[in-house]
Amino acid sequence: MELECYPMIPQPPDLVPGRQSRDWMDAFASRHPYRCLPLNMANTTGWEILCPYGFTAEWTGGPRQEDITITPDRPVPDLKTFVVSHFSRGVLTMHPQYLFRTPPGWGLMASGSPNHVKDGIQPLVGLIETDWLPFPFTMNWIFTRPGRIRFDKGEPFCFITPLEHRKVEGFQPVIRSLESNPVMHGQFEAWNRQRTDFNKRLAGGDPDAAKEAWQRFYFKGELPEDMGNAPETHVNKRRLKSPRVG
Incomplete structure (x- = not known):
């Protein structure tokens, strides 16, 4: 099977297989969290889309688009093609800049990179029917409180995992002893x-x-x-x- 990836701009963000390492896991004595196989498998079951440059974003706590200020580490010709305050109310919108196509019956779950912890901001998770959708989706994060957050160059801002999601409806949860x-x-x-x-x-x-x-x-x-x-x-x-x- 193929996951077709159509760039929307000449140089889209890098798309790489999910990486296992996490800073907070490395910080444990003897790197104990890596002994947890479910964590390792979640970290690598999908592809990361990486920030093309570093930036900071600050939210005042207000409801307007203007209440989020975005400052790139270096001058960027068109900042809004990557990151913007679009939905207001503390939501930060980032553009993967790919149009994806999956096989019939398969979609993409778009989220933050699993177990990649960021203080002050939370990834919003979306399930997209990429087997027919003819336009790209956005990746959105919501501030958990007023303040400033940062994304580094090369840091994952979106994580995509293919799912045969329609089959989920066929499951019947059954409680048994x-x-x-x-x-x-x-x-x-x-x-x-x-x-x-x-x-x-x-x-x-x-x-x-x-x-x-x-x-x-x-x-x-x-x-x-x-x-x-x-x-x-x-x-x-x-x-x-x-x-x-x-």
Whole structure:
């Protein structure tokens, strides 16, 4: 399948596969957050669109478009082709400058880069029917309070993930007791016993537990022997393709 990307300007923002690293994750002792596979997979399941230059934006707290002031790091001929106060009320609008086309039934979820934390401003998430839409969308952020925020050159301002979203409507949530699924119940109990035992040994200073540091069953796609076999479909690293010229 192809994700068709049509630039709207001669030099659109860079589009790159989602990167795993996050500053706040790096700052932890031994970079502990990277042991959380769901975080790593979310960070890399999609493509980042990067700021072509750095800028600051300041919101007074007022309802008008003029209440947001945008200042680029260097003079920019037409600032509004990338970032503008368009919707007012503390909403900052940024232009990916691509028209995307997805296969039939697929759309794009546009959001901030997963687990990329910014103080003072929050990404707004949109789902776009890019299998038919003949014009580009915008990426919007909303200030959480009056003040000044900053985007650096090369920082992701939009994150796109293809979704076969129409099939979501076919799901029926069903609440069941865990005991109604004997296999899953047994696997959970086995995991819970091993998890509890490991944490007790770790807290008690057991040298083997300290050397192991954390249980890697999910990360490695394995299950303890008394839980059965993990599926071969497990992945612990996402390898998305970089854009090519068609």
